[in-house]
Amino acid sequence: MAVGQSSPSSCHGPRRDNDDDDEDDDDTKSARQTAAAAAATSNFAGNGRHNINIDAMEAAQMYARNRSFGSRNDLDDSIGAFEELPRDKADSAWFHIDREYKNKNLEKLFAQFQRKLQRGNISLFVVIQIILAISHCSILIGWTSATDAIIDVVIMGVLNAVLFPILALVFRAGSYKNSPILSIYYSCAIVALLIIGDVVPAMYHSKNDEKASYKPVYQTHTLIACYFFLPLPRTLSAVILGVMASACYITSSLFITYRNDYFYEQKLLTDLNYHVCINMLGCYFRFMNQMMIKRSFLDRNKCVLSTLRLNYEKDQEEQLTRSILPQHFAHQITNCFVEKSVPQMEETRPSLTSITIKNMFMEVHKNVSILYADVVNFSGLTVRMPVQKLVETLNRLFGSFDDASELRKVLRIKFLGDCYYCVAGVPQPDPRHAANCVDLGLDMIDIIAGLGAGVRRECGVDIDMRIGVHSGEIMAGLLGAIKWQYDIWSRDVCVANKMEQTGRPGKVHVTERTLELLNRDNYCVEELDQSDNEILNKYGITKSYLITPVKQCEPEKYEYTSDTCRRKRPNRRNAYDQQAQRMNHFGQMIVRNYHLILKEANKEMEKAINHMPLTKIEQWGKWERINPFSLQFDKWQWELEYWREPDPLFKFSILLLAVLLPCVGPILLVRNNSNVQMSYTIFSYLGTFLFALMLIPMSWMQFIWDYVLTKNNDERNPSCVKPTNPVIKFFYRTSNEIVWKDSLRILVYFTLTTILTITTTYTFLYECQLLVQAESHKLNSSSPIEPTYAYKCVATPWQFTELCAITIITTFMFLRINFFIKLFSGGMIAIFYACNVWIYRSKLFQIPREAWNPILGAQLSHTLAIVYLIFSMHLIDRQTEYLNRLDYQWKRRLAQENREAFNICRANKLLLLNILPNHVAEKFMGMDNTMLNRLYHEKHEYVAVMFATLTNLSIENVDTLSNYNKIICHFDLLLFNAMFQHRVEKIKLAGTTYMAASGLDNLRRNSGGENSPGKYSVLKVLTRFAAEIMKITENINGQVDGSYALRIGICTGEVTAGVVGVKKPLYDIWGDAVNMASRMDTTGVPGKIQVLKETADSLEKLGVRCHRRGETYVKPKGLLTTYFVGIDADGQLERCGASLLPDIEEDDEDEERDVSRL
Known part of the structure; x- marks a missing residue:
């Protein structure tokens, strides 16, 4: 999948599409915290005279708490924390x-x-x-x-x-x-x-x-x-x-x-x-x-x-964190969440004294191999395949990839739309890291071959895998204040990304450095001359190699064999059946463990009775x-x-x-x-x-x-x-x-x-x-x-x-x-x-x-x-x-x-809310086995999607990554602003690209169909958010003498959202609007917000001026008319006369009142 004109620093950037390829109650305290964070960010964006002391853990929990049902009380009630008996309930404890x-x-x-x-x-x-x-x-x-x-x-x-x-x-x-x-x-x-x-x-x-x-x-x-x-x-x-x-x-x-x-x-x-x-x-x-x-x-x-419940909560917490974060990070992150989950945390809020980033979890790994895999022709699936079938297909595909990666000792990082990337040699060094990545790539090709026949019959779309592998060193960890996802950065990560983009379907594209770590006798290797490839030449690559799957071995199960046969391939039917059985991993685990608690309680009670003195x-x-x-x-x-x-x-x-x-x-x-x-x-x-x-x-x-x-x-x-x-x-x-x-x-x-x-x-x-x-x-x-x-x-x-x-x-x-x-x-x-x-x-x-x-x-x-x-x-x-x-x-x-159980349960809840949208997290953490027996997905008829790429930033060392983290934290804290809270959802951070969307919560008025009166609010809210983060970037440049610039693309339309990879769940969105928003970013201009004509017309109706750019080539749709959103010298959206619709503040007056109560 090509990325178009993305910056070389955007290693795994906008991968959203492919080409043809005490005195106050808790609510008041929560509102104060939200207002403080929002005011701090607004001041910073406005004049640059204020700096923010960002504690990532506190910001993450404030975000999750304020996103979750509106207040700490609601969150605590949803967890069911133990509380002492109220004064007017003392009798009831005895009379029943x-x-x-x-x-x-x-x-x-x-x-x-x-x-x-x-x-x-x-x-x-x-x-x-x-x-x-x-x-x-x-x-x-x-x-x-x-x-x-x-x-x-x-x-x-x-x-x-x-x-x-x-x-x-x-x-x-x-x-x-x-x-x-x-x-x-x-x-x-x-x-x-x-x-x-x-x-x-x-x-x-x-x-x-x-x-x-x-x-x-x-x-x-x-x-x-x-x-x-x-x-x-x-x-x-x-x-x-x-x-x-x-x-x-x-x-x-x-x-x-x-x-x-x-x-x-x-x-x-x-x-x-x-x-x-x-x-x-x-x-x-x-x-x-x-x-x-x-x-x-x-x-x-x-x-x-309670003791059994505590153990169950700990097990659930470990399952949850280890499914989303690497095991070596999970314990450290969870401890921080538990420590910050105590009631005293309600009294803290970001101060406005200095720029220091706390809790940036980062580590450097050398001698690793990075694999990027992309589904060819995936965009055709998003258009032709029904929503539920699309989510099930992705879940089965990525679930099978997860199984194979575990077997090959490769750590899955994340997937970006249809892009799946992982790394071998983390957290423990592994001398076979290159072979493990290449073998995993060949497994992926074999897995999608089994899935492709059914997709071809149903949708008429041929799908395949294009895979790139490179070896080197990485920086791995978490960035930002909210919506954490484990990620990797380095020049070598960028190289692996470009190897995938320049590869061929059905083959594993590797660099010479990776090939040197392999036993060539075990693979079918084809050399390629890349002296004319501008993309790879930027990284000093003139030769690369294609590894083709070996067809002679019986497809029975994954295992290493003798030197005469490199590997056995998976039995496709068994692999799919196993993945189907795992579709409800967490739901079944919750119900199963709940019944185990009830079963073990009697045994523990009997043992406790026998030991009573x-x-x-x-x-x-x-x-x-x-x-x-x-x-x-x-x-x-x-x-x-x-x-x-x-x-x-x-x-x-x-x-x-x-x-x-x-x-x-x-x-x-x-x-x-x-x-x-x-x-x-x-x-x-x-x-x-x-x-x-x-x-x-x-x-x-x-x-x-x-x-x-x-x-x-x-x-x-x-x-x-x-x-x-x-x-x-x-x-x-x-x-x-x-x-x-x-x-x-x-x-x-x-x-x-x-x-x-x-x-x-x-x-x-x-x-x-x-x-x-x-x-x-x-x-x-x-x-x-x-x-x-x-x-x-x-x-x-x-x-x-x-x-x-x-x-x-x-x-x-x-x-x-x-x-x-x-x-x-x-x-x-x-x-x-x-x-x-x-x-x-x-x-x-x-x-x-x-x-x-x-x-x-x-x-x-x-x-x-x-x-x-x-x-x-x-x-x-x-x-x-x-x-x-x-x-x-x-x-x-x-x-x-x-x-203790409450703090751990609260930490679980906050962690999940920091990864999934709150309405999705509620369903995901529910105990209703009927609900959990289905993959979660939802269709939104009108959503605004934004991709914002930070240009002129090459992440090659920890200092650069720390500066990048500061910028992302400022973006994240803007979500505490009452205008954006509950409206703008951060989806993920991909390389140097910040992805967000508005209109994903079906329970809110602003999410609706094409004829919904709130749809324009969705677009205007996200456009204002884009303008604000551009203003923040300009002010940061003035403080650190940088030359960073944001290149933003926005598009609106129908979107499919869901949780894919139930064993290692990640929330994502798909659809033509997502692909076009990514293209608006990659074909855009730094310092500008680029939109399509339809989006520009909607903004004009809202009283926001847009300037015609002209015809722009957008893969795979060809030449399209694009516009730049007007932004004045103060960083505000340009207005163009009276709005044909009520302004967002008037249209959402009740919404603002609800937010103010938070």
Whole structure:
């Protein structure tokens, strides 16, 4: 394919045709960046007094971000980045847990996760049981002689001797893995043993003392075990077992403890209400703990999926970058994109201080061979072949070339229309680089021979390959600020280009330098005399050689053979079939990898569950980040942020208290003496109950409003409808603050626990003390009052202990309150209780028979009951706290991995948007396999195409290339101008030729058919862009004392656009308008914009003057009338009276407004 009168420096120039051959939102920031870049470029183009500090990476990302859906927010949403839960969505993460994990089909994995947690609970139960047994026996022996305590010690020993083997079976999760009913049997056996071990001692001691009312020791402990420790599969099972255990204890109280008691009705009533309260608390704890476990499980699952997704994104990124850029460049480029993809990048923009080019990725390679290949008669295909068939043909052809180049160890650089060029010996030196290029050229000739028969039948066009090869050295890398493509430059590249232009179809044209690196015995070589060839003589070439394919070998597959046969040719049918199978390489890869992620997630989740450190030995032996003693994170920042975590479950604890208080009332108000004054207790109880009721709307209003009252207003975002009534608004705001402010929750927590403690203990005991004092006054005696007088104010001293136990358990039911705070609160209640038992109200607890057994005193029995309870609740709370912190640790890891995945995904998106137009990139990166099962192509009825060649520039060294890069960067930054943004699309950089087009986005008004009112805007926008880059070039000449000039050609018409080479995708356009625009450039004059008559007439209608040049010979159409676009002394387009159509600014007023919002 000839290039006409192109400059010798235009090594692989216009190869488009052949002859017969914070305060602001992200949108505002993005607009500022765009405006800054545009203003900087405009100032530079206008007067030359401003220079631009160009960071190519930043410019590339600003371009891609502004091209992609309009703003960073849209780009981020398209990627689906992980974000922390919004303030008005905290509840939704908890109230749809069951639906979420069922929708993900995670029931089986959750059952395994639950068994793992149950093992941790069983290990904790074993620790508690051992400590309670040892302490209980030690106290009995220490308080009295071993002989008196023998019965209790023996019973305790036998109980644990039978209990621990059962616990060992339960600890082995596999023992009931396949038969969940076994876990119920095990649990029933454990509860039965606990009840027997608890009731038998009381039965034994009561038999020896008819007047005694000894209580079972561990009834609260047994009920707690039902709801927390035992491996029951469902909450209903735990409730049934807890109720059955309570029934056993109530029965034992009726027939053993209170068998001879006159007031047994009141005592049974208080015991019954106590068991109801404990079962309610246990059921609540079980339910909320299950919710937390499921939330933790889902977070863990997300963490695993995030890790796999990160790996998938990395693989996708590597596939993408390596398919477009050489592997040795891909890693470096991607790292720069990832580093620049962080949010801080939003704050940067080009400064106007100095001319420095950053991130120019360039390297020099010596001893390489360059191959240029051109499809002969390709222009006939663009006219005669349908759009889809054309793209499929090019994709199959270039895909086969890519396969052959990989096999021959030749690196494909790019294709320019129908021109395909590549280089051997890059990135790693290869002594066979010349032979590899020549062999690849012969393969190409053979490949197109198989394709040519079908094309000839369908279109009547004979196609062939003309190939040129030259050896030397190159400079390789990326130029410009946007739309990067790996390219090569050097004098030797120009020589290879000219060898192709002067070659012959069906042969490989090589220089003498290349031939010297070949074994001539393996090739059919024909020498040519080039002494009269002006094109080659400019490069000192007087002789060249044609290498003809060898026909003797069988066409089976690519492989090197013995010296008797140079090579075997490809099996054409297999080559085409393989390429057809690769047509959707990226789409199939995306879908395949997506399903692999889902498949591998379960395996990774199962592995992660098995390695969770939940047992005490694992927590102390494998701890990471969480101290097993203090349960503090090893980083104070994590600790502070954990304290500030929202607590959507806090409202449930308040609701629990409001529901629990009516059950506490009978325990508090039942007295043996109905005449006892209870005003203090009643007043305090009612005050506490009303306060709890008042807190319900203050904690529940947001949930009630968002998810009940206004749910139907907006299914996707119910919280968008806010209350307007002042009272409801106050409650709404307060409930939101309670969820999100830890200090407010702690204040409410301490207020509630203090009021509840005063109600259940202090006022109750205060009235009892008043009764004692009244009885003392009646007797008018200074002698000590008998404990029986105090007995009149309570049904039993255990009534006070039971109220205290309910209060302590309630304080531990605020599951997300820090466990140190709950331990402090429970400890203070216990201390207050102990002071009353031993000091202030000791007479109430001096009834000998109101104990566990005759050995221990009543005061010690009551105190130990509370101490054991606090000890058990604290260990349970520690386990819950550990799970919460483990869940938080997972969420931190999830957030970090999602940020990394987001940055990589964003880098992928930006990189692709920096190579493909945004509307093409959206389709290419989509997950719709149906869309990806077709090659992407589109037909545009009216597009303006521009070729701009920089003349008087010979790229022979890195310094020259650096100057050229500066010029291209200025051109690229002009695309940020609001007039050109989203309208002008940079296609590629070919040698010293800058190719751009306008009207390629079908979604915009300016792209349309011949009768579309926006078609003239397409032409005028591109013409203005051409004038601006000419002005930039002139100003650069004034700064660097250069003599650069732009030679520009523009043409309009129908264009076919598409992505060719799905394995190594490149976006390109084809059509007669593209060919003619290239010809307008190559036949043009430096410093002028040349157009055809039809284009000139359109510009005249837009009010742009054009000057007739005359008849110009344009291959292959012959003599055509051409025009130069008028440009005045200021570099502006000359006007020629009133425009027949609205000016671009008026015609696109809405468009400008849209751009301004970007």
